[in-house]
Amino acid sequence: MNVKPTVPVDPPLRPDVPLLMAGVNPRMIQAAGRVSDGLVGHPLFTASYIKSVVRPALAQGAARAGRSAPPLVGYLTCCVDDDGDVARQQAAAVIAFNSTVKTYQGIHEHHGFLGEVTAIRDAWKHGDFPGMIAAVSREMIDTIALAGTPDDVRDRYEERAAVYDDVLLWPPAFVGQDGIRRVIDTLGAAQLPTGSM
Template sequence: MATRGVTILRGSVQTLADTAARAESAGFHSAWTPEFYTRSSVVTLAAMAARTSDIRLGTSIAYASGRSPLMLATEARSLDELSGGRLVLGLGLGTKRMMEDWHGLPGDAPAVRMEELVPLLRRLWRLHEGPVKHAGRFYTLSVTPTAEVEEPLRTDIPVFTAGVSPRMIQTAGRVADGLLGHVLFSPAYVEQVVNPAIDEGRAKTGREDAPVEKVGIVITSIADDAEQARREVAAQIGFYCAPKSYATLLELSGFAGEGDAVRAAFAERDFAAMTAAVSDDMIDAIGVAGTADEVRAKLDALGDVYDHIVIYPPSFGLTGERCDELAEVLVAECGAGSGAAR
């Protein structure tokens, strides 16, 4: 059975820290924090580390495109120290448009960029062994310590990379310790695209036997009224379907028509129509929704797809009160005492 974690997008830094503490008490294996233009995963994870002592903590994701390699390595080193060696550094670049519009970087060759970055981070975590000099396609760096550098708590901090396209998924196989799956992944997409891409990536760099943990981030809602939970999941799926960047993913999963309808509704800012465009088959393939018993059974079934399942409560179109309630219910109902592996 796959281990379980939890992540939430909406809410204050304190809310996320509270959720991590409750998840640890409930027997969850991990707690994660996403990043957006209103949320720093680094600052939030620091707060989560201060409230917990045992649970694995991860960024899902930290934007690699918005930080220099040195700053990213330093932040990760500090977070790992603060958490007592519990950090998983989840990295992503965002879409091409996000890279260009949000971070002012060229959006070309994202996989190659990430494959240059990850080994460079590992070298920087060994700065105590000597200077680090690098001149690559995307990064140029020369760091010669002027004082003694203490050895970090760990020089092998796990690095998980995010990927959607086959080439970006290959990156996890080539250089990373794990893959952070997209919330729109379906079991069919994992079987037909993700697994072969990871294997191909491993073969490209001679890492055929290297463990690459597959993490599924799954939009999940529980309600006494199962239909309410399904509508909440449908709204969040619609939110993620709006960018055209994910059209190919949806097409390969058999949901091209739904994706077209969602994007058309989004162009009109018709959020009700976006939700309505998400079919029942799409909800069942991508998300998990229903009563507590139904949700636990569906999460158990995903243990055949992923090594680790991160429960992600929807927030799009929901009130803050419902978001808080849903996070609490999911942690209470899906922890180790309710059947999740620890």
């Protein structure tokens, strides 16, 4: 039986919607390289982890399928405040929360952050949220996030964004509309990388 619509149906706005996969560790990234239209990176991704682990795994997966590596789209934790220490504390809270997940340990191992992660997880077990944030080192913040004053963030944006084909700026939800607006105002004029998404 063939059913005909009684009202005209518009064609889809975009018939070729790309399907992206998320992945953190090499096997999942390889799977994304084999079958997806792109990899969505985790907010804990760093430039070094992308260069040493992510891009090679993405290429390996793609090579197994006889195709080019798909693009990498990355979440970049971004916190902006006129007081740079406030912005770094916001970033530390997100980093601490994400660091409680054992699946992401490979990123921390890559950077030698296991001491900080052990302290974060110990504080987590005891419900000590300030202790979790305090255990995040300045090196972790600077390596993982883009956080500081508007000038700090603008100065480091291109260096951090350059490792991705497309960037998804990620101000944490708890900063509220004002915090999100600070990120937009700070980087609104930035030239975002243009990928294939």
